[in-house]
Amino acid sequence: MIATSRFLLWLPRPGKTPDPAWLRRWQSVAARAGLEAVEWGPLRLAVAPGPAPRPQPPAVPIAVLDAWPLRLPHLPAATGPVDVRWAERHAQMFNLLRWDGRQLTVESDAIGLKPAHVAETADGWLMASAIADILACEPALARPVDPVAIQFLFIGRGIWEDRTVHQQVRRLKAGAVYRWTPDGGLSVTRERRWQLPVPEPAMSWDDFRRQQDAQITRLMDQTLADRPEPLALSLSGGYDSRLLASEAAARGVRPLALTFGAAHTREARAAAEIARILGLPHRSLPYRRDIILGQLDRLSDWFEGCVDVSLGQAAAVEDFGLPPLRMIQGFAGDVIAGSFTARLKPGDDASLDAIARSIVGYYWPTAPDFAGVIGLPADREALEASVRADLGDDSPPVSAFIRWCWEDHLRRYTCGLLVASQSAADLLMPYYDLDYVTFWARVPMEGLRHRAWFKRWFAERHPELGQVPHPEALDQMIAQTQPARAVEWVGRQCYKVAERLLGTPRLAATLRALGRTTYIYDGPNLTSxxxxxxxxxxxxxxxxxxxxxxxxxxxxxxxxxxxxxxxxxxxxxxxxxxxxxxxxxxxxxxxxxxxxxxxxxxxxxxxxxxxxxx
Structure with a gap:
């Protein structure tokens, strides 16, 4: 097996002889990107150097694993065939290429968290980790742009489905398997796409509690099995990260708790309180003023126009001055605990068409006047048709909606965090687990709304942490000790006076203009x-x-x-x-x-x- 973090692959069309001039350009692009050519039969493959030595000719690697760079040193030696189960266990986010001499198979993690792209050309197909490598080989593929993708970007802060800015360059489909043979060319199926169950109204609270206990125990034991060091934990103050922090502490692990964002925000203050209760070392880092605007080219190189550039906030992990580390990341609560599913209104789950309209309708208020900005007519019907097609016909409405949340709504954030932190941290994400997602898909709606069952379960399992209010509970004080409560009380009174004098909308607008709002991510989100x-x-x-x-x-x-x-x-x-x-x-x-x-x-x-x- 070859382990890499970037690849460029060319697959010839059946019966097509490669043009020597085009192959020289392909080699030039690979060399300019720092990729090394690998002998792989009739294929043209180049990969970024990895931590392990390359197999020497005449050995032909059976598999190439494309994963995040800081995960590569932690991959164990493969003692047998490397398949998707092995990759899911050890790499979690990956693209796996396997060539048996007759057929190439390309599979990814089921959500598609490690980007890879494909484009069809006159001579065959190009696959690559980076869109820029494909465009360098075939510059004409840059245009035309995809108007649906651009509208998705504006309303959803990320491009959904398998689209990119470029109409002729596609992201590998979530849950897809791509197969290529010299005689048959390239084909694709969605056979690895998640199939989720429907909510079970008969599930009782006792059943939920017992299964949630077992799931969390399994996930944390698995995550901490090899005692990864040095270990950090992204602690935002919300329920998901505090749960991971408490479970790690209960196992005798003391990760360094890192909080990104201004210390005056409720999220940062809640994180500091949780770290104090658990006895974890804690560091908070406000964002630099130029965290986004000062490195636009670097962020664009990472994100390639597919996600909100302000997600580059994750690059602030470098500002802590820490050595490369492994960091537990708990981002997934929108889906696993029900707060996003609860946004479905009565009638939204009547059909898949209704689900598609509901999805676009939820995001549509963030749409600008596209024609007035970039001369692109708004087309809400095209967006609804695209979402409906991507939902498929293999799942009931609610199950299809939950799957869409993972594949599209959540992926745009997660990919941004992964890409922006890749040079400084290897993210461990326990919640991205099919068994755990399947369990939460079965939870009845009464347990999902307002995260009712999750909050109740958390308060029973970790009663002291349950006393610390969620940062969004603005009417409750976070500090649990004196004199911290007194200081917080004075601050709240000052805010209330300003609110009475200026009014809530005007005060919020003033704080945004100053870049000092109560929301932890407003600094890099370019609000001042x-x-x-x-x-x-x-x-x-x-x-x-x-x-x-x-x-x-x-x-x-x-x-x-x-x-x-x-x-x-x-x-x-x-x-x-x-x-x-x-x-x-x-x-x-x-x-x-x-x-x-x-x-x-x-x-x-x-x-x-x-x-x-x-």
Missing amino acids: RWHQQQIFQMMEDYRPILRQQFGLELQPDYIPALTDKRGKNTQPARMLLTLAAYAGHLHRTLAPEDRTVQPAERPETARQKAEAAS
């Missing part, structure tokens, strides 16, 4: 007035590059059109920056010698016109 001004200034530089790379025309008076249906423009501005920064990244990396397109002279924006008029 300074950040907004920087974005609008950058967009004028990106205007000609958006046109050249994607054929999108940034409208002259686009700023008012960014306001979404909620009356806010923060998220649409971030998504526009995500798209534009990716275009700029492609402009620099795919054709570094071409500098024919220069930033245009900045036209007057609506804001400048208003200032001039005043």
Whole structure:
């Protein structure tokens, strides 16, 4: 087996002789990306160097495992065939390529957390970890852009399904198996896609408690089986991370608890209180002002326009100055404990069509005026049709919805966190487990709403931690000891006075403008007035590059059109920056010698016109 973190693969079309000039370009792209060619029969494969020595000719590797770079040193030696079960156990997030001399098989983790992409060309198919490697081989694949994918990006903070910004480049489908033979070409099935059960109204509280106990015990024993060191834990103050922290402490493991975000936020204060109760070392790190704007090209290289660039907040783990470590990550509570499923309204689960309309309808209020921003007409029906097609016809509505949550709603966050932290931390994610997901899919709706059963179970299993309110419970004090409670009480009184003087909306707007809101992620989410001004200034530089790379025309008076249906423009501005920064990244990396397109002279924006008029 070869273990790698990046690959580039070319599969010839049956009966097609590869063009020597094209092969030289493929070799040049692989070399420029730092990839090494591997002899693999009629295939053309190049991989990033891994921690293990390469097999020497004439040995032909049976399998290539593409995983996150800091996971590679922890992979055990394979004593037998490497299959998806082995990869799921040891790599968790992966792409597995196997060649037996007659057939190539490509499989991924069932949710698709390790990105890989595929594109069809005149001579065959390209597969790669990075979209940029595919586009470097075939620049024409960059256009046209996918209008549905771009609308998904704006409303969902990430591109759903197997789409990318580029219509001809696709992400490997979740739960798919790709097979290629020299005579038959490439085919794909969804045979590894999760099949989840329906909620069981007959499940009792006692049944739930017993099974939840067993599941959590199994997951934590499995996660900590080899006592990974050095070990950290991402502690946000919510229920999911505090559960992992308490279970680790109960097993005699004391991970370093890390909290990202401003210390004055309720999340950070709750995390500090939980760490104090458990006796865990704790460090809190506020985000640098330039955590996003200061490294746009780096983030675009990682995210390739597929997720909100502000998820680069995870790169702040490097600012702790720690050695490469393994970090337990508990992000998944939206799905496993029911808070997202509870968003289904009466009638939404009547059919798969109704589920698709409900999904798009939930996110649609965050949509800006697409035509007024980039000249792209909004098409809600196309989005609903795409979601409906992706739901499939193999599951009942609620089960299909839960699966969609994992494959699309949750993946966009998780992939961003994984990609941005890959150089500093190997993330261990116990909740991403099919048996555990299946268990939660069976929980009746009465136990899911408001996370009722999870909260009750947690309070019984960890009563002292259950006394610390969730950060979203704004009417309860977090501190459990004096004089911390007195200090918190004074702060709350000051906030209430300001709220009475300014009003809640105005106070919230003022805090956002200052970049000091009560929400822990608002720093990197570019909410301050300074950040907004920087974005609008950058967009004028990106205007000609958006046109050249994607054929999108940034409208002259686009700023008012960014306001979404909620009356806010923060998220649409971030998504526009995500798209534009990716275009700029492609402009620099795919054709570094071409500098024919220069930033245009900045036209007057609506804001400048208003200032001039005043």
